[in-house]
Amino acid sequence: MHVLVTGGAGYIGSHTVLALLAAGHRVTVVDDFSNAKPAVVGRLEELSGQHVPVHAFDLAEADKLAALFAQEGFEAVVHFAGFKAVGESVAQPLGYYRNNLGGTLSLLTAMQGAGVRRIVFSSSATVYGPDAPVPMTEDLPTSATNPYGWTKVMIEQVLRDLAVADPTWRIALLRYFNPVGAHPSGRIGEDPADVPNNLMPFVAQVAVGRRERLSVFGDDYDTVDGTGVRDYIHVEDLAAGHLAALEWISGHDRALSTWNLGTGRGTSVLELVAAFERASSRPVPYDVVARRPGDIAASYADPSLAEAELGWRAARSVDDMCTDTWRWQSANPEGYPG
Numbered sequence: 001m002h003v004l005v006t007g008g009a010g011y012i013g014s015h016t017v018l019a020l021l022a023a024g025h026r027v028t029v030v031d032d033f034s035n036a037k038p039a040v041v042g043r044l045e046e047l048s049g050q051h052v053p054v055h056a057f058d059l060a061e062a063d064k065l066a067a068l069f070a071q072e073g074f075e076a077v078v079h080f081a082g083f084k085a086v087g088e089s090v091a092q093p094l095g096y097y098r099n100n101l102g103g104t105l106s107l108l109t110a111m112q113g114a115g116v117r118r119i120v121f122s123s124s125a126t127v128y129g130p131d132a133p134v135p136m137t138e139d140l141p142t143s144a145t146n147p148y149g150w151t152k153v154m155i156e157q158v159l160r161d162l163a164v165a166d167p168t169w170r171i172a173l174l175r176y177f178n179p180v181g182a183h184p185s186g187r188i189g190e191d192p193a194d195v196p197n198n199l200m201p202f203v204a205q206v207a208v209g210r211r212e213r214l215s216v217f218g219d220d221y222d223t224v225d226g227t228g229v230r231d232y233i234h235v236e237d238l239a240a241g242h243l244a245a246l247e248w249i250s251g252h253d254r255a256l257s258t259w260n261l262g263t264g265r266g267t268s269v270l271e272l273v274a275a276f277e278r279a280s281s282r283p284v285p286y287d288v289v290a291r292r293p294g295d296i297a298a299s300y301a302d303p304s305l306a307e308a309e310l311g312w313r314a315a316r317s318v319d320d321m322c323t324d325t326w327r328w329q330s331a332n333p334e335g336y337p338g
Contacts, residue, residue: 001250002026002073004031005296006059006107007080008052009036011190012122012235014044016078016114018188019315021048028072029054031081035193036089037336043187055127060105062110069114071125076250077111078242079104082151085197089148101158107161120172120245123158124152125231125262125299127175134266135302136257138175145294154325156258163255170249177231177262179238179337181321182328189328191335194301200232200321203273204329207282214284216269218291223298231262231300234316234324244310261315262301272318279322280330 003020005054005104007013008029014036020027021291029041044052057064059081082100083089089096111119128136129143144150159171182189196202205211212286212290241261267275273284316324 001075001246002028003246004030004072004074004077005080006030006077006299007036007082007122009033009038009040009054010080010284012238013078013080013234014040015183015186015239016080016242017044018048018183019243021050021052021080022072023243027052028074030057030059030068032056032058032116034206035083036187037191039336039337039338043141047185052229054257056111059091060322062106065110065259069110069116074114074116075192076120076246077107077116078120078122078246079107080122082122084148086148087197089151090146090248093147096147096151101154104155104158111317111321117166117168118246118249119159120242120324121155123156123173124149125175125177125301127153127156127259128299130294130296132239132299134298134300137302138260138262138305155163160256161330169212169255170252172245172249172257173256173258174241174245175258175260176238176241177233177260177299179235181231181234181236181316181324183236184324186327186331187326189325189332189334199269199272200325202274203276203284204325205285207276207326208329208333210333212285214273214286214290216286217295219302220291221297225268225270227267228295229268229298229300230335231265232267232272232318232321233262233314234321236324237261237316238313241260241306241310241312244306244312247249248310257309259306259310260301260303260307261312261314262303264301264303266300267318272322275318276326279316280326
């Protein structure tokens with residue numbers, strides 16, 4: 001298939017581009033580079049041995065988007081593009097709603113106009129809200145605690161409504177948990193634009209010497225060691241999940257499908273720190289500080305539906321995740337050039 005990948009120069013998008021190309025699909029990327037570096041494109045071409053056409057514009061630019069659909073004859077879309085920092089979304093809600101909702105509505109309008117009815121949407125486990133029992137299953141009610149999370153909840157609702165209004169759509173909602181790791185080559189990986197919002201890149205930056213110490217937000221949760229427990233999933237497993245979902249919706253007549261992408265196993269903050277110290281042979285000094293408002297004790301997936309329907313299962317361990325992250329971070333201590 002000819003697949004449009006929005007946000008394809010970003011962390012998860014870039015790894016998924018490689019997975020799609022390796023499976024024989026043709027890929028075109030749209031990315032405005034607000035949260036990605038142009039250097040990733042050359043590395044994608046280096047790793048895949050293929051040219052990756054990239055169009056640098058915002059999805060809200062409806063005329064450019066419509067022209068691209070008319071020109072390229074896409075058969076499916078994998079939609080990553082969107083702002084993703086929780087704290088920033090609280091400070092700048094209008095920007096998040098305008099970008100994430102507005103960009104998605106513009107994309108869906110262009111798809112409808114071009115007769116493209118297959119989309120895999122990058123959603124998040126944040127849609128389960130703060131009170132969901134673990135392990136989390138796809139039939140739980142959705143909610144959110146911040147504007148970023150609400151944009152995911154709202155986009156899912158838009159897609160559900162679209163599937164009801166026109167059952168010829170084939171839509172996959174992929175709710176993934178905590179993506180970490182990097183391509184085994186060490187050539188592409190996670191490169192936060194500012195102070196990392198997530199644990200793994202912060203730990204990696206401490207180990208490589210970019211930051212002095214890690215702050216552990218609370219050690220008095222009801223967990224194995226008192227620190228927060230999360231379901232970390234290797235970005236390569238996540239990319240394989242997107243490929244599996246795209247191929248599934250292309251061969252089945254269900255208008256809308258929802259799958260968790262996670263390992264089903266929880267790892268605490270201190271367990272992850274210990275694994276990273278093993279992988280890097282570097283110390284990761286940390287300080288325990290107060291809990292963050294809104295944090296929960298544990299979040300991990302029930303991924304059994306994805307395994308049953310997609311034949312997909314996360315294959316890589318936490319040690320694999322840390323080893324690949326360290327390979328990326330140590331080879332690119334300042335992230336991508338430029």
